[in-house]
Amino acid sequence: MNLSSKLPHIGTTIFTVMSKLATDCGAMNLSQGFPNFDASPRLMELVSYYLRHGFNQYAPMAGVPALREAIAQKTSDLYGVSYHPDTEVTVVSGATEALYAAITAVVHPGDEVLLFEPCYDSYAPAVELNGGVPVYVTLSPLSAxxxxxxWAVAKSKISAKTKLIILNTPHNPTGVTLTRADLDALAELVRGTDIVLIGDEVYEHIIFDGRAHHSLLTHTELRERSFVCGSFGKTFHVTGWKIGYCLAPAALTTEFRKIHQWLTFSTITPIQYALADFLKEPQNYLDVPNFYQQKRDTFLSYLQHSRFSYTPAEGSFFQTASYKTITDEPDYDLAIRLTHEIGVASIPVSVFYHQRDDHRILRFCFAKDDDTLRRAAERLCAL
Ligand SMILES: Cc1ncc(COP(=O)(O)O)c(C=O)c1O
Known part of the structure; x- marks a missing residue:
C-alpha cells in the first residue's frame, strides 16, 4: 500500500525517544515533562470514590457541569474575569487536544500562524494538518x-494572511514568562485585525519568585479573541490523566466544540467529578507555585557548583542550562551521551526550533523528588 504521509518530515517526538533511552539505560529521566512523584492522596480518593459509585459513562460533550463551574470559579477568583460555564468553558482530554481543536477551529488552508520558537512541538504539525503555514519568530538566548x-520582529512577520498567534507562558522550554508589557505589545499588534490568539498556559500555576501569571484572559482587549488552554495534568502532578480545559468567548467556544466533539467527544468522567471537588479547595492550586519553586531552588542549589550557566526559570518545571564551557558537542549528541554515560536524560533545546538551531543548551525537568534532583545534579557537576 502506498500511503502518502500528511506529515512526512515528522518522526517520533524527542520526548518519546529520550524517555525510552532513559528507561533502557536506567538513567534518571529529567527529559520529558512529568513528575516522578504522586498526586495528592485526597485527589486519588476522590477519583476512586467516583469510579466506585457509578460515574463511569460518557460525560457531557463540553464537560461535567460541576467541573466547568469549578473552572469558571477558579478563573474568576484568580483573575477577576468571568467565563460562563455553559458557553465558554470546555473540558478536554489534555491541553494538547485543546490546542489541536482551537487551531483546527481557526486555521484554513493558506492561513499563516505566528509561532515563537523555541516552541512546544505540537503546534506546527497541528497547523500544517489544517493546511496552515507556520511563520516563525525566532527567540535566541544570544539576542539582547x-x-x-x-515585538518589532513579531510585527514584521504579520501579513494579510496571519490568522492566528500562539503564545505560551510560562514557557516550555525556556522557563520565561510574559509580562504585562508583552500583553500590551501584543494588543497593539492585533488591534484592528481579525487575528485570533491561543494562550498555552498549562504552567499557569508553576510560576516563581512572586511573579503574577499574565494570562491572555487578564487583558480585556486580548481576552475577546483568545482561546486559553489549561492542563490539570501539569497542575496536579497527573500528566498521565490527560485532562485539561479551554476558556474562550462564546463565539469561539462554539467553533471549538464543533471540533472537540469529533476528536474525543468527551473526557473521562470520574476524574472530572473528582477534579470538581478538588478545585473547591483553592489551597490545592495555590500551593503549587511554592512547591515547584522549592524544586527549582533545590536543583539550582546543586547546579551552581557545576560548569553549566543558566538564568533561573521564571516558571514551568524546566530549567535550561548552557554547557558551552564544558564541551562543543551538538546538544542532541550530548543529551544522548549523558544519558548513556552519566545516567541523566535531558532534552536538547534545538528540537524546539524548526531549523534545529543549536545554542548548546539542554533542558532539565525538575519535577522530580529531591533525591533524584540531588543525584542528577551531582553527576552534572562532575562534568
Ligand atoms: C507547553 C505545553 N503545552 C501543552 C502541553 C500538553 O499538555 P497536556 O499533557 O495537558 O496535553 C505540554 C506538555 O508537556 C506543554 O509543555
Whole structure:
C-alpha cells in the first residue's frame, strides 16, 4: 500500500525517544515533562470514590457541569474575569487536544500562524494538518532580550494572511514568562485585525519568585479573541490523566466544540467529578507555585557548583542550562551521551526550533523528588 504521509518530515517526538533511552539505560529521566512523584492522596480518593459509585459513562460533550463551574470559579477568583460555564468553558482530554481543536477551529488552508520558537512541538504539525503555514519568530538566548519576544520582529512577520498567534507562558522550554508589557505589545499588534490568539498556559500555576501569571484572559482587549488552554495534568502532578480545559468567548467556544466533539467527544468522567471537588479547595492550586519553586531552588542549589550557566526559570518545571564551557558537542549528541554515560536524560533545546538551531543548551525537568534532583545534579557537576 502506498500511503502518502500528511506529515512526512515528522518522526517520533524527542520526548518519546529520550524517555525510552532513559528507561533502557536506567538513567534518571529529567527529559520529558512529568513528575516522578504522586498526586495528592485526597485527589486519588476522590477519583476512586467516583469510579466506585457509578460515574463511569460518557460525560457531557463540553464537560461535567460541576467541573466547568469549578473552572469558571477558579478563573474568576484568580483573575477577576468571568467565563460562563455553559458557553465558554470546555473540558478536554489534555491541553494538547485543546490546542489541536482551537487551531483546527481557526486555521484554513493558506492561513499563516505566528509561532515563537523555541516552541512546544505540537503546534506546527497541528497547523500544517489544517493546511496552515507556520511563520516563525525566532527567540535566541544570544539576542539582547534573551528569549524574550522582540515585538518589532513579531510585527514584521504579520501579513494579510496571519490568522492566528500562539503564545505560551510560562514557557516550555525556556522557563520565561510574559509580562504585562508583552500583553500590551501584543494588543497593539492585533488591534484592528481579525487575528485570533491561543494562550498555552498549562504552567499557569508553576510560576516563581512572586511573579503574577499574565494570562491572555487578564487583558480585556486580548481576552475577546483568545482561546486559553489549561492542563490539570501539569497542575496536579497527573500528566498521565490527560485532562485539561479551554476558556474562550462564546463565539469561539462554539467553533471549538464543533471540533472537540469529533476528536474525543468527551473526557473521562470520574476524574472530572473528582477534579470538581478538588478545585473547591483553592489551597490545592495555590500551593503549587511554592512547591515547584522549592524544586527549582533545590536543583539550582546543586547546579551552581557545576560548569553549566543558566538564568533561573521564571516558571514551568524546566530549567535550561548552557554547557558551552564544558564541551562543543551538538546538544542532541550530548543529551544522548549523558544519558548513556552519566545516567541523566535531558532534552536538547534545538528540537524546539524548526531549523534545529543549536545554542548548546539542554533542558532539565525538575519535577522530580529531591533525591533524584540531588543525584542528577551531582553527576552534572562532575562534568
Ligand atoms: C507547553 C505545553 N503545552 C501543552 C502541553 C500538553 O499538555 P497536556 O499533557 O495537558 O496535553 C505540554 C506538555 O508537556 C506543554 O509543555
Amino acid at each position: 532580550r534573551g528569549y524574550r519576544i522582540d
